[in-house]
Amino acid sequence: MSTKKTAVVCFLVVAVVLLLLYTLVALRIIDEYTSQVLTVAGINVIIALGLNLISGFTGQLALGHAGFMAVGAYTTAALVMKLNVPIFPAMLGGALMAALFGFLIGLPTLRLRGDYLAIVTLGFGEIIRVVMINLPKLTGGPAGLKGIPTFTTNFFWRPVLSFAMVYFTLALVVVFLSNLLKSSHGKAIISIREDEIAANAMGINVFYYKIFAFTLSAFIGGLGGALYAPFFGYLSPNMFNFQKSVEFLIIVVLGGMGNLTGTVLAGIGLTYLQEILRFLKDYRLVIYPVILIIVMIFQPSGVMGLFGNREFSLTAIINKLIGKSPNREKSADKAGEV
Amino acid sequence: MTVLKTENISIQFGGLMAVSNLSLEVNQGELVGLIGPNGAGKTTIFNMLTGVYKPTNGRILIKDRNDRLQDIGRLHPYQITALGMARTFQNIRLFKNLTVLDNVRIANHLNVEYNTIEAVLRLPRYEREEKRIKEQSMELLRIFNIEQKSDELAKNLPYGEQRKLEIVRALATRLHILLLDEPAAGMNPQETLELMDLIKYIRDRFKLTILLIEHDMKLVMGICQRIFVLDYGRLIARGTPEEIAHNPLVIKAYLGKEMENDA
Amino acid sequence: MDFLQQFCQQTLNGMSLGSIYALLALGYTMVYGIVQLINFAHGDILMVGAFVSYFVLSKWGITPVTLMLSFLPSMLFCLTLGVSMEKVCYKPLRNQPRINALITAIGVSFLLENGARVIPAIGPNPRVFPTLPVVNYAWLGVSISRVQLLIFMVAIVLMLLLNYIVNFTKIGKAMRAVSYDKGAAYLMGINVDRVISFTFALGSSLAAAAGILFASAYPQIEPYMGIMPGMKAFIAAVLGGIGSIPGAVLGGLILGVAETLTKGFLSSQLSDAIAFGLLILILVVKPSGLLGKPMGEKV
Numbered sequence: 001m002s003t004k005k006t007a008v009v010c011f012l013v014v015a016v017v018l019l020l021l022y023t024l025v026a027l028r029i030i031d032e033y034t035s036q037v038l039t040v041a042g043i044n045v046i047i048a049l050g051l052n053l054i055s056g057f058t059g060q061l062a063l064g065h066a067g068f069m070a071v072g073a074y075t076t077a078a079l080v081m082k083l084n085v086p087i088f089p090a091m092l093g094g095a096l097m098a099a100l101f102g103f104l105i106g107l108p109t110l111r112l113r114g115d116y117l118a119i120v121t122l123g124f125g126e127i128i129r130v131v132m133i134n135l136p137k138l139t140g141g142p143a144g145l146k147g148i149p150t151f152t153t154n155f156f157w158r159p160v161l162s163f164a165m166v167y168f169t170l171a172l173v174v175v176f177l178s179n180l181l182k183s184s185h186g187k188a189i190i191s192i193r194e195d196e197i198a199a200n201a202m203g204i205n206v207f208y209y210k211i212f213a214f215t216l217s218a219f220i221g222g223l224g225g226a227l228y229a230p231f232f233g234y235l236s237p238n239m240f241n242f243q244k245s246v247e248f249l250i251i252v253v254l255g256g257m258g259n260l261t262g263t264v265l266a267g268i269g270l271t272y273l274q275e276i277l278r279f280l281k282d283y284r285l286v287i288y289p290v291i292l293i294i295v296m297i298f299q300p301s302g303v304m305g306l307f308g309n310r311e312f313s314l315t316a317i318i319n320k321l322i323g324k325s326p327n328r329e330k331s332a333d334k335a336g337e338v
Numbered sequence: 339m340t341v342l343k344t345e346n347i348s349i350q351f352g353g354l355m356a357v358s359n360l361s362l363e364v365n366q367g368e369l370v371g372l373i374g375p376n377g378a379g380k381t382t383i384f385n386m387l388t389g390v391y392k393p394t395n396g397r398i399l400i401k402d403r404n405d406r407l408q409d410i411g412r413l414h415p416y417q418i419t420a421l422g423m424a425r426t427f428q429n430i431r432l433f434k435n436l437t438v439l440d441n442v443r444i445a446n447h448l449n450v451e452y453n454t455i456e457a458v459l460r461l462p463r464y465e466r467e468e469k470r471i472k473e474q475s476m477e478l479l480r481i482f483n484i485e486q487k488s489d490e491l492a493k494n495l496p497y498g499e500q501r502k503l504e505i506v507r508a509l510a511t512r513l514h515i516l517l518l519d520e521p522a523a524g525m526n527p528q529e530t531l532e533l534m535d536l537i538k539y540i541r542d543r544f545k546l547t548i549l550l551i552e553h554d555m556k557l558v559m560g561i562c563q564r565i566f567v568l569d570y571g572r573l574i575a576r577g578t579p580e581e582i583a584h585n586p587l588v589i590k591a592y593l594g595k596e597m598e599n600d601a
Numbered sequence: 602m603d604f605l606q607q608f609c610q611q612t613l614n615g616m617s618l619g620s621i622y623a624l625l626a627l628g629y630t631m632v633y634g635i636v637q638l639i640n641f642a643h644g645d646i647l648m649v650g651a652f653v654s655y656f657v658l659s660k661w662g663i664t665p666v667t668l669m670l671s672f673l674p675s676m677l678f679c680l681t682l683g684v685s686m687e688k689v690c691y692k693p694l695r696n697q698p699r700i701n702a703l704i705t706a707i708g709v710s711f712l713l714e715n716g717a718r719v720i721p722a723i724g725p726n727p728r729v730f731p732t733l734p735v736v737n738y739a740w741l742g743v744s745i746s747r748v749q750l751l752i753f754m755v756a757i758v759l760m761l762l763l764n765y766i767v768n769f770t771k772i773g774k775a776m777r778a779v780s781y782d783k784g785a786a787y788l789m790g791i792n793v794d795r796v797i798s799f800t801f802a803l804g805s806s807l808a809a810a811a812g813i814l815f816a817s818a819y820p821q822i823e824p825y826m827g828i829m830p831g832m833k834a835f836i837a838a839v840l841g842g843i844g845s846i847p848g849a850v851l852g853g854l855i856l857g858v859a860e861t862l863t864k865g866f867l868s869s870q871l872s873d874a875i876a877f878g879l880l881i882l883i884l885v886v887k888p889s890g891l892l893g894k895p896m897g898e899k900v
Contacts, residue, residue, distance in 0.1 A: 061700050108885045115639050123877040183457030184450040191444045194433035203419035203448040285715035292708030297693050
């Protein structure tokens with residue numbers, strides 16, 4: 001079948017691009033500083049993608065993704081350090097713990113129409129930080145948690161492996177979300193954003209899909225945190241403040257709510273910008289909210305809104321290259337843009 | 339056989355009795371009209387039938403897919419849709435920023451036979467089902483002659499076609515009872531005539547029972563077999579179009595208001 | 602007896618803290634009632650109000666008279682700030698999805714906080730708010746401080762004033778009409794834009810007053826001081842029933858008392874968590890709040 005062929009080509013392209021990037025990092029053609037920034041950018045993008053799922057696609061504003069990131073990071077660290085769980089199951093455990101928190105927060109709040117999720121997640125983000133500070137045995141308290149085992153202790157391979165892990169995960173998340181959102185279940189989620197009452201009348205269990213989207217969103221946020229802990233090797237509660245949650249929101253808004261391509265581009269762009277603007281010190285803090293306000297007022301559909309809100313589609317490109325008739329049914333994945 | 343029945347339903351908003359003690363029943367295959375002056379409580383009845391509002395008293399029963407009458411008192415709107423009753427909205431509620439085709443596909447949601455994992459991994463059943471859904475959706479769009487616009491955003495359709503798309507979307511839920519809330523509102527006479535034929539056609543083709551609210555008397559009198567007339571939340575008359583047209587109560591209810599509303 | 606005394610003392614403290622929450626919650630509830638927006642920046646207005654008064658008092662020196670006088674410039678400044686915030690940031694978004702305005706509100710909140718932080722006259726470090734010498738009046742073992750008396754006094758006067766405006770003036774009537782049905786109010790010839798501006802003006806000046814009272818009670822002021830009281834006041838508004846003015850007052854008082862009782866009898870760490878616990882509880886049990894009416898969307 002030709003769709004199968006396209007899928008295989010897609011897979012190969014993504015694999016080749018990733019391997020190429022890994023080689024560039026390993027050979028230090030992409031220098032260590034850049035690869036570090038890119039790794040941080042990748043983590044930011046992953047979490048912002050999670051946030052986009054609930055806020056951009058489902059239409060429910062969430063303001064506590066730094067909190068889910070924290071849960072993912074600390075759980076991973078605790079599993080590795082206290083229970084000697086190997087790193088990969090520990091990371092999965094971190095993401096699952098964040099998903100559990102998401103589920104428990106969503107249960108009472110998502111039943112209601114309105115903006116309660118925003119305020120409850122905001123509160124969650126703040127409280128989780130206070131809890132972290134007050135559980136010094138598990139989290140190292142306000143001083144932070146040092147000595148989290150990294151992916152490898154080898155000085156040469158460490159940046160490569162971190163980079164590889166993050167971008168591999170990012171590719172998975174992108175493929176997962178874009179496939180999900182093209183399916184009927186994904187359309188059901190989007191219909192909630194468009195018109196909750198009509199969605200309900202069309203047979204969509206609105207509450208179920210909101211919970212599903214929010215739990216998945218928290219899971220992805222936790223996954224970002226789980227990658228962060230072994231990449232950085234150090235965690236402190238103040239890394240996960242409200243400011244951080246808003247940074248994810250800015251990525252989503254700037255890229256375009258409800259657009260995955262935009263989130264990837266804006267995530268990488270903004271992380272870079274942050275590095276470039278370091279010399280501005282505290283003044284950076286003023287630039288972010290100004291971006292947020294200006295985008296919302298003048299270009300609410302974000303950067304990708306300028307391009308008709310389209311998604312980057314590797315399949316479409318490949319189909320074109322193989323000379324297949326342009327298939328309206330854009331499928332598969334967009335990991336190629338990393 | 340009765341497919342839709344209300345038993346003494348009432349609903350109160352604050353101190354206002356919007357609908358009181360309403361009992362009506364609709365039989366299989368019927369095309370029934372619900373008319374009344376503005377503010378008579380027609381849309382409120384639709385909202386109760388579809389579970390958006392819960393009646394303060396009384397019961398609502400509808401026939402499910404196994405031909406049994408079911409009390410829908412505690413069901414959510416999506417559950418009622420799953421039983422086989424769907425609606426359109428008076429103030430069009432399409433998914434505006436999605437394509438015409440997606441609007442219909444979303445309404446197909448109840449008949450999708452793959453799970454999330456199959457969707458994410460693109461397993462064969464996903465591809466098969468998506469193909470089937472797309473074909474079925476296009477087929478429905480074809481009936482209403484808007485299939486060539488399947489890739490346009492719903493908000494870009496002309497008004498009349500948006501109304502049609504609302505009906506297509508309801509049909510895609512695979513219903514057997516269709517509730518139409520002012521399907522001809524905003525249409526020109528030509529479009530309204532077309533719509534009348536379409537409504538009759540889909541009723542026969544999909545073996546539907548249809549209950550419709552409408553202000554356009556020509557449409558109601560032209561296609562409805564029976565009519566219920568509502569005024570101030572009460573049922574004031576029921577009968578064939580012929581009987582209704584000569585019912586003094588109806589004439590009074592309408593004439594008393596004819597000046598303000600061209601109902 | 603000792604327990605009872607302490608209980609009464611904590612309740613009194615809670616009432617005074619709650620009065621501040623109530624003043625702030627009034628702004629949330631009025632704005633939400635009129636434009637269905639959680640104005641995240643509302644808590645930061647409290648911070649601005651405190652700083653304006655701080656500058657005024659630094660200049661004039663602190664006496665009971667200057668303290669009272671400082672309410673005026675502070676409330677006026679915040680009133681202007683609130684109205685321009687609405688005009689510039691929220692008004693262009695009125696016909697867009699609610700989430701857009703909500704995100705903008707987050708942006709405005711951040712702008713105020715971080716803006717204050719980079720302004721050299723304010724800066725990131727906490728400053729000490731000028732206070733009058735502490736005077737306590739005791740009665741049956743329960744003591745009330747002069748600051749608490751001031752809080753009660755100001756809160757009661759402002760609430761009576763607000764009550765008068767909302768219930769007995771023309772603009773108040775217009776406010777109620779707009780919150781009930783914006784479209785119909787517009788058709789009845791009410792200048793909806795003006796009503797919305799007026800609501801922001803009222804809410805912001807109350808927040809400024811709350812800021813001065815808060816700073817007098819907890820005399821450390823810094824750019825982020827508005828976040829927690831802001832969130833708690835929002836919770837108070839939800840608790841009382843968002844959109845309901847008496848509800849905001851009731852919610853504020855309950856929240857204040859709940860907080861001081863938790864601090865006094867359980868643990869001070871928990872006191873912030875208790876507010877969110879209450880929020881979750883009210884959302885589960887009675888989402889329309891204690892005095893609110895259930896609001897359904899029109900279909």
